[in-house]
Amino acid sequence: MKDLEYSEKYININGSNFYMTCVGEGEPIVFLHGGPGSEHRFFLPHILPLAKDFKLILYDQRGCGKSEGSKQHNYSMADEVNTLELLREKLGYDKLNLFGESWGSMLSLLYATTYPDRVNKILLTAAIGVTKEGFETFGREVEKKLSKEAKDKLAKLEVRLKTDHSALDQIFNILDPYYVYNTEALNRKEETINNHVVNEMIGKDILNNFDLSPKLDLLSNIPILVAQGSHDILTPALIEDLLIKSIPHARIVEIDNCGHWTVVECPEKMIEITREFFS
Structure with missing residues (x-):
């Protein structure tokens, strides 16, 4: 990265400080x-080769990573969409190219159906869907994969989580192996912080309010590509039903021998796909 422009800074958006890397x-x-509730370090250092051709902009969502939390202790999808729009204005871009991972894929589509004229292209990976059905299906598919021992441990930790937020890290330690095709990939994942409150509040918001069905026609002029791991918790076949059928102009590419964490597990393939799509 010595020859590349690199900066880490806080950017003030509507009175709150958000941590950003460019x-x-x-x-x-x-x-x-x-996540919801993870942080942008998830992408690093795996995507850095793209910086030879593009300007990579990464930020921690409200209350995540090093970004300031909500003063009202309230987190919502609408607030994240508003933050992204205000970030676009701050950066001075007419249109955004969006790369959304997992919950970020939902946020990408939500932003695009709110501000369709502000989006150039969208690349989704570890995609979830266009309604809460995808989020619910994800939970059911994880449940199917869990061993009895893992389920027992998770049940105890979920009780602890009500009073001890550090239990969330232990929960993810149990779940992480189910998110990859090859567990060796776990050694390449950067250690990230997860905000339990953000995870819970936005999770509830998704279950109560996430339904893009009435506004999907607004995406018709935006190129959309989905890069889904062959062994993602939501397989490419499931994503065909949960997303592609609803956005017929979207294309899907399957990444062989890969789980949910495409960026971590198959970075070279993701870099190739991203470079070709956004070029």
């Missing part, structure tokens, strides 16, 4: 991390 030059791509 690296590279060229056509900008904004990365939206998953």
Whole structure:
């Protein structure tokens, strides 16, 4: 990265400080991390080769990573859409290229159906769907994969989580192996912080309010590509039903021998797909 422009800074958006990393030059791509409640370090260092051709913009969503939390202790999908729009204005871009991972894929589509004229292209990976059905199906599919021992441990930790937020890290430690095709990939994942409150509140918001069905026609002029791992918790076949059928112009590419964490598990393939799509 010595020859690349690189900066880490806080940017003030509507009175709150958001932590952001920018690296590279060229056509900008904004990365939206998953969780809800994770942070943008998930993408690093795996996507850095793209900085030779593009300007990579990564930020921690409200209350996530190093970004300031909500003063009202309230987190919602609408607030994240508003933050992204205000970030676009701050950065001075007419349109955004969006790269959304997992929950970030939902946020990408939500933003695009709210501000369709502000989006150039969308790349989704570890996609979930266009309604809460995808989020619910994801939970059921994880449940199917869990061993009895894992289920017992998770049940105890979920009780603890009500009073001890650190239990969330232990929950993810149990779940992480189910998110990859090859567990060796776990050694390549950067250690990230997860905000339990953000995870819970936005999770509830998704279950109560996430339904893009009435507004999907607004996406018709936006190129959309879905890169889904062959062994993702939501397989490419499931994503055909949960997303592609509802957005027929969207294309899907299957990444062989890969789970939910495409960026971590198959970074070279994701870099190839991303470079070709946004070029």
